[in-house]
Amino acid sequence: MTASSYLATRAANTAGSVSLDTSTHPTQLRIAGDWTLAHYHELRQQTDALSDGFAASAQVDMSELGALDTAGASLLVELLGVQRLRLLAVQAPNLPESSRALMQTIQSALTDYHQPQKDSEIATGTQLLARIGCAVEVVWNDTLQLLGFIGLILQTFVTTMLRPKRWRTTSVIAHIEQIGLDAAPIVALLTFMVGAVVAFLGATVLKAFGATIFTVDLIGFSFLREFAVLLTSILLAGRTASAFTAQIGSMKANEELDALRTLGLSPTELLVLPRVLALLVSLPMLTFLAMICGIVGGGVVCAVSLGISPAMFLSLMQADIGVQHFLVGIIKAPIFAFFIAAIGCLEGFKVQGSAESVGAHTTSSVVQSIFVVIVLDALAAMFFMEMGW
Structure with a gap:
């Protein structure tokens, strides 16, 4: 066989x-x-x-x-x-x-064993309302967390100001260099180009009415009151708030924040306060630089396209635009800076410990910062308009 x-x-x-x-x-x-x-x-x-x-x-x-x-x-x-x-x-x-x-x-x-039962279909309208409700709840919880974190920052600031030995001047100056000095070129270039675009648009529209001379007023009003501070704040919201979130989030992922607390150090005092103070100093200075560069960009276009000399440009601005417009724009810079820094640091503390969480909260900090800046700017514009400023 x-x-x-x-x-x-x-x-x-x-x-x-x-x-x-x-x-x-x-x-x-x-x-x-x-x-x-x-x-x-x-x-x-x-x-x-x-x-x-x-x-x-x-x-x-x-x-x-x-x-x-x-x-x-x-x-x-x-x-x-x-x-x-x-x-x-x-x-x-x-x-x-x-x-x-x-x-x-x-x-x-x-x-x-039981045959799994298929869930009943939920109406599209009900699903839409449910998602809207969830979104509103998330916004409400984030707002409460932000307000609580702002209170913690203010408390830490007052406590630290009463104790000069605990001031971290070196850290503040280092952050001012990173936030302000390193961002100055991109802010200057961006606002210069936007100023030139606004001047082109103004000249094109006002030419039909024979009022091209008022392009000077358009550039001055727009940059002193709105464009300079808004563009700078949005730029720093994307550049600085994301950096704050990534830095603090990485420290939390590596358990460095727990090590600081074990040593008896306050993460708010050591990490948050220097960043907030640095942005409070940097954003007004960058806003002033943005005003200058935007006006210069508009002045170049006026000189080239409209034949308005720089001397005439400056004299028209001096005659038509008061100093209160500059103050309206510059006074919003510290407010925007405080909220941008607070949101960026808060999102860093929310990181859960993974690289994916760091990326998600970094994106969230940029979106929230830009949203808050635009909302505050809209509220400020309505307030100043009603006040006649």
Whole structure:
């Protein structure tokens, strides 16, 4: 006999089978061979044929049962049912304990299984309202956290100002260099270009009315009151607030904040206060630089396109634009700076400890800072307009 024929005979001899012996009393259900995945198709046909073909009183003979795996055990569980499985210890005393435990485990799993029910469809309008409600709740919680954090900053500031030995002058100066001096070129270039664009637009629109001379007033009013402080604040919201969040968030992820607290140091005093003070100093100075560069950009366009000389440009600004417009613009800079720094540092403290969390809160700090700056600027514009300033 060849090896292949031997293996075929071996597989046929060990293939599982089930038969019903009606010659005995009571009827016996004989289960023999290997009940494994390799013989699953044939065993499924045999069990389906006997599913309703024997009485409940029939005894089970498993004396010739061979190998048993999960697939075969599931077929036996379906064939025998719960009642016969409970009597296996009596009707099949020679059944290995492992096989009995396997069938009982599968029977328990099949009994406990329930077809998952599909959730009912929620109306689109209801989903929309639910998402709006969740968004409002998030905004409300973020607002409360920001107000609480602002209170903590003010408390720390007052406490530190009364103790000169705890002033961190070196840290404040270093942050002023990073925030203000390093950002000066991009602020100057941006506002210069915007000033030139505003002058082009003003000259184009006012030319139809024969009032191109008022382009000077348009440039002066827009940059002294709004554009300079708004553009600078938005630029620093993207540049500085994100840096604050990433720096503090990385420290929290590396558990450096916990180390500071263990040493008895206040993270608010050590990390937040120097950044807030540095931005309070840097943003007004950058705003003043933005005013100058924006007006210079508009003056260059007026000189090139409208024939308005620099001397005439400056004289028209001096005659038509009062100093209160400069004060209206510059007074908003510290307010914007305080909120930008507070939001950037607060989002850094919210980091959970992973790189993904650092990125998410960095993005959130930029979005929140820009949003708050625009809202505050709109409120300030309405207030000053009503006051006649």
